[in-house]
Amino acid sequence: MVRQRSTADKNMSIKVLIIENEQALVTALYDYLGTRGFECDAALEAAEAQALLAHVPFDVVLTDIYLSDLNEADGLRVLSFIRERALNVRLVVMTAHASPQLESEAIRLGADAILHKPVSLSVLADALTAVSGSKV
Secondary structure: OOOOOOOOOOOOOOOOEEOOOOHHHHHHHHHHHHHOOOOOEEOOOHHHHHHHHHHHOOOOOEEEEOOOOOOOOOOHHHHHHHHHOOOOOOOEEEEOOHHHHHHHHHHHHOOOEEEEOOHHHHHHHHHHHHHHOOOO
């Protein structure tokens, strides 16, 4: 499900794609980031995210590692998709199931930051701002 963009300030905002399979978390992130001036889209699964990334430019992608109940690291597939297409986007990964191997792979695929759930919304917003090189 793609949510409509929040548009607190289109001219100054950082465009963020939130990729997360937990709808309640997507809603919380979307709402909070919108109040902080980010322009957000959201995808609940990897295929949906890839379709958006193929057609819409984003400044930052925020993705969970595990996007399904199958315990597959779908978020890494999204990072691979971005890397293969050489998209000019910053990458922030968040996960509740970090391991040294997953973190190494995320970094190898271009992750700019890795955050461990639970993470406060303000810390997350600050990380998005920092990797984008902008001020919101």
